[in-house]
Amino acid sequence: MSAQIIDGKAVAAALIEEVRTGVDARLAAGKRAPALAVILIGDDPASAVYVRNKKKSCEKAGIRSLAWDLPASTTQAELLAIVDQLNADDEVDGILVQLPLPKHIDPQAVIERIAPHKDVDGFHPYNMGRLAIKMPLLRPCTPRGVMTLLEKYGIDPKGKKAVIVGASNIVGRPQALEMLLARATVTVCHSATENLAAEVAGADIVVAAIGKPGFVKGEWIKPGAVVIDVGINRLADGSLAGDVEFSPACERAAFITPVPGGVGPMTIATLLQNTLDCANLHA
């Protein structure tokens, strides 16, 4: 068997077009364009690339992006004051603080300071809680993007065994809640999981999100499974690799996402979708 490759780049491009249509409908109704404040602190090269791509995609979708590029020396108090200012600004629909933050800033304190109705990342405990009680409002971008990919490829998680490898707040946990909402039977694996290979081997859908290149072995994949690789790992030669051994997994899976070109572009397209949702919540 050779897996069908899930083309995240193409699905993301179509989603950005859909958002553009939603933005145009707002403009036709006499409303202003959605506005997203993007805060980048420090000089992490990967974060700079992601933020640049977010701004470019905003342009494509007709969303106004307001850039806050701050030095690594920015204090937590200074950052919280900027968040307060953006929370109070009626011209700003969404606030995004690019992660990771410099070590002296507590990310949770920042996430919790963002007004829940401007939380385009969906990381605020209010939005995570709503997802947990089956009343999602603003949903974390990567897990929501994964669900969009599955839907576009006609893959319904209902009644399937979904195994999530990784239990982070950004991906693993909200991904588990998304899968549960879609009526999958969900297992979350983490560093204390005893027999990871056996857990993965029982999965109809595997989502790998641990941040270790090639950590999920191709031979663990059940024949005919769907493999979603959220990992984006930069190798010593400068190339990118996912968390799954791609070629051996392709031999067994029915569907698989590549890295790059799989989940990554969906994270950005879904951010735009969330920004439009935020704007429509406000007026």
Ligand SMILES: Nc1nc2c(c(=O)[nH]1)N[C@@H](CN(C=O)c1ccc(C(=O)N[C@@H](CCC(=O)O)C(=O)O)cc1)CN2
């Ligand atoms: N505030 C947030 N911070 C971070 C998030 C997030 O959702 N919100 N997620 C990640 C980084 N991220 C978005 O911010 C992100 C990662 C990767 C991609 C992407 O398009 N990847 C490409 C490859 C790009 C490259 O060449 O490096 C791909 O996979 O095809 C987009 C967004 C952590 N921080």
